[in-house]
Amino acid sequence: MTRSRKTSATASKPLDRLDDCRSAASPVRQITLWPDRLEETAEGALVRRIAIEAVDEVRLSVEPSGIGAKDPAQIICRVSAGAKTISFSSLRSTGILKWENQADRFALFLRALHGALKDRDGVSHVEGAPLKARLKAFLPALGVGIAGMVLAGWAFTAGQIIIGLIGLVLAVTGGYSAWIFRPTSDKPYDPAKFG
Incomplete structure (x- = not known):
């Protein structure tokens, strides 16, 4: 009984969390990595959920930054399972023409994601923007x-x-x-x- 409570408590604790915002017009999104799933929420509501066991592709691409960013490029990670995709970036919009470089947090989150997927077969790790x-x-x-x-x-x-x-x-x-x-x-x- 104690062991099962401990397992469920561990499963309910997130492995990592990253705030992301793609533009000043969109809400701040939280990307949360759980032991069994990846979730995207905005303003407290669930937007998307992907089970870790369903992930079939992790795609990293270097793409131009938003207008007004000091950094010329950003890294975008897209995690896909079939038709569902959750994406997050190394730059975060903090207002009109204002961007925060969160490359360090992005790298830590990406490392945790790779760790969660390390025992999974059939996951493609791809570099480059989608077609x-x-x-x-x-x-x-x-x-x-x-x-x-x-x-x-x-x-x-x-x-x-x-x-x-x-x-x-x-x-x-x-x-x-x-x-x-x-x-x-x-x-x-x-x-x-x-x-």
Whole structure:
């Protein structure tokens, strides 16, 4: 009887907790890691829950920071089980154009998550943004690059040197951004390196 009470008390204690907020317009979310589940809550209400035994993918990606952040990039972790995904970031919005770098807390939470998943088979540990996110960045950048090339081509043939130079800047910027966000194959990572 004592042992079963002790086990249930241990199961009810969270392993770690991380506050996360993706924008000033969204509520602060708490991501809580329990021994048997990962939960996302906002304003005291459960938003999503994923059982540890159901997790099939942990994806880490480096993505641009929000507008106004001092850090140019943030790390985003997406934990998925089928169609459900809980994500959290190394940057947290604290107001309009205000961001807090919580990389240290993020790293500790990620380490605890990897520890909770270490005995699970069939979990993919993937590095890189999901294809949908890459396409959202790639396609507009490609459009800007192509539009810049068309503008530059027209302007130089029409004798409009300044407009042609602006078109070249757009072409180079768009082309470079499209190359950075080009869809690539997923790369596995070793969760042990975060231990």
